[in-house]
Amino acid sequence: MKITENGKNTLINELKDFDLEQTLECGQCFRFYKLDKEEYVIVAKNKMLHIKQDENQLIFYNTSKEDVENIWINYFDLDRDYNEIKEYLLKKDNKLESAIKEKYGVRILNQDFHEVLISFIISQNKQIPQIKQVVKRISEQYGEYLGDVNGEKYYSFPNPEKLGEITEEAFREMKSGFRAPYLYDASQKLASGEINEELFANLNEEDGRELLKSIKGVGDKVANCVLLFGLGYRNAFPIDVWIKRIMEAIYFGKETSKEEIQKFASNHYGEYGGYAQQYLFCFGRDAKIGTKTDKKKKSDNKK
Template identity: 45%
Template sequence: MNITEINNGLILENVKDFNVTHIFDCGQCFRWNKEDNGSYTGVVKNKVINVSQNGSNIIFKNINIDDYENIIKSYFDIDTDYSDIKKSINKDDIMGKAIKYGEGIRILNQDEWETMISFMISANNRIPMIKKVIENLSKNFGEYICTYKNKEYYQFPTPKRLSESSLEKIKDCKAGFRSERIKEAAIRFLNEKDIIYDLKNRSYDEGLEYLKTYKGIGDKVANCILLFSMKQFYTFPVDVWVRRVMQTLYVDKNTSDKEIRQFAENKFGKLSGYAQQYLFYYARELAIGK
């Protein structure tokens, strides 16, 4: 892979296993939106980044070479060999088809705090509404970053800012019944952030049980947080689409979410999280089991 600097951006040449649509539309993130030209614009930390693709070349705009080292390389998991991962989890024809369909998926390394609140908002919610609530929270409580393509962008709000906010102002962001949970999580996070940021170094079971002590975090949300921000790839989050694809192609219709997760973890082991992403994208895009 080569890196070429361009005006206000970078080109990563000959990148394997990278497809912008697969990455941003596989259910793992909510702050990336598709532009009219097919590129995606999103916020990572304090940067607004535009990403597009020309074959195996990935074009990043509104960043520089320092941002590649400080943000891009880790966030987009550039150093991980996804070819090896796909070979390891390709255990049957079903998984083979799912991998082929979403061959360019990469699991992003997202911030624990932002991921935690984002997936609390995601519970029993539709993606457009999830995105809107997160955008509202960022605009009302986050620091202004810049205006890009005629749109203002803001950082995700800090736990301190949300903890000090009135419940009414959080509710004004259309967070609904989740507003109290968000404020409570922010207050608690300030005292326990060292525990949160250390969960990637703890066992999967420890992380799961700890996260579930927060109001509004059940099995599915906890597993999403562990997978998308804490590098716990043993986990296998089960949402409506994963349930449908598993009950249609792998297990009986009456199989519970817990049993589905156990089946997948036994089958795919320490790479279960990667398998979940290919299956989720495959199921949702093709409406499997609907």
Template identity: 50%
Template structure:
């Protein structure tokens, strides 16, 4: 991969395993908007970024070399060899081989942990349009203006909000979970800045200490913002997909699915989960509307 500055942009050339639609539309983030085919706007790390992809390049605007190297290079996980990962998880696995061939441009994002945590609490029992609407309302109400968008509010900007304030953003039952999360972050019971000092199990336990955070939400935060690639977030949808693809439609509990995934994909579980999620959702695998490849 190579990159260079051009006016108000940074252009990537010869980047492999990068498809902006597959990256943003695979359930790992919420603050994005599709402008047209392979052109998206995202809001992350207090910045608005437009990504335009063509057959042989990816352009980030507005962006300079400093921001690209300090923010977006890591955000889009550009230091990782996805071709090698695809080879590893597809060995002797025709199902995974099909999934990775279907969407070989997926990359795991490295999001800001605090924003990722609050966003996935909001995502519980919710649909994507409503999740995005609530997060946008939270940013517009408490965050810093970025022109036509607003940054996700920093902890100090929402540390005094009440459950009632959060209910006004139409969070519903999630308001009390967000309130508890803010309280625990504020008093240090949950300290994301020390995440690197904890192993994955202990970090998961700390996240689950927040009211309303179960293993699925904790695993999403671990995978999408804390680089714990061995996690395998499993909701009802992924459970059904795994049962259909790997267990002949036999019902399994979450622990059995996690054990199977860990044995099969090990340190690459998180990558496998994203390929399966996008593949199964796109083709409606395991549903009555399953499409032919």
């Protein structure tokens, strides 16, 4: 991986194990806007980033080398050896082989804790495009203007202090539905500092999860997403409808409780549970594994 400046832009060359589209479009973040193939505007870390991938090169438009080195390398998790992760997982069994091959370029983003918490509270019982809509509304109304690309304006996700100003009613008006009281509770706890990132420094996965679950509307699944995507707990293994279906299809062959899947994942994948989950989620959701469409396809094939 080599970083060079090119006028106003900064380039990273010799990328390995990275694909921008796969990383953004696999449901871990919600502030990305597609401009073209492998070209996006991303809002994160209080910044707006116009970025494009061209084979093994990443182009950061209007971005300094300092920002790439200090912010974006970490955000995209580019300073981690994913080859080692893949080898570890493939050594466990061959079930992950097609997922890792197909989704070779997925990385787990290092996002801001408060944004992940709010975003995944919204995510419950909602589809990804709709989650994006609500997060966008919150940002437009309570975030700061960051700039525009092609005439489209972009706003930061509000910081914890600003989140504390949003009433339950206001959350409802932004179409968060029944999640409004949950969002209000989380925002108040973030603003007051009752819940803050530093608290997790001395907590293991289990204790961290319990702390998160003290927030209304945060259960096991949302807590695990926050641990994995916002707090760096790479062993967290969120189980949603997709992961449940996928795990049942490739490991169990029958309907299996979340508790049982959780135990299995913890024993089987260990410290790399989060990566396994992400490869499986991206791959399985694309292939619609375990859904009606998938089952129909299989029965059609038998004919």
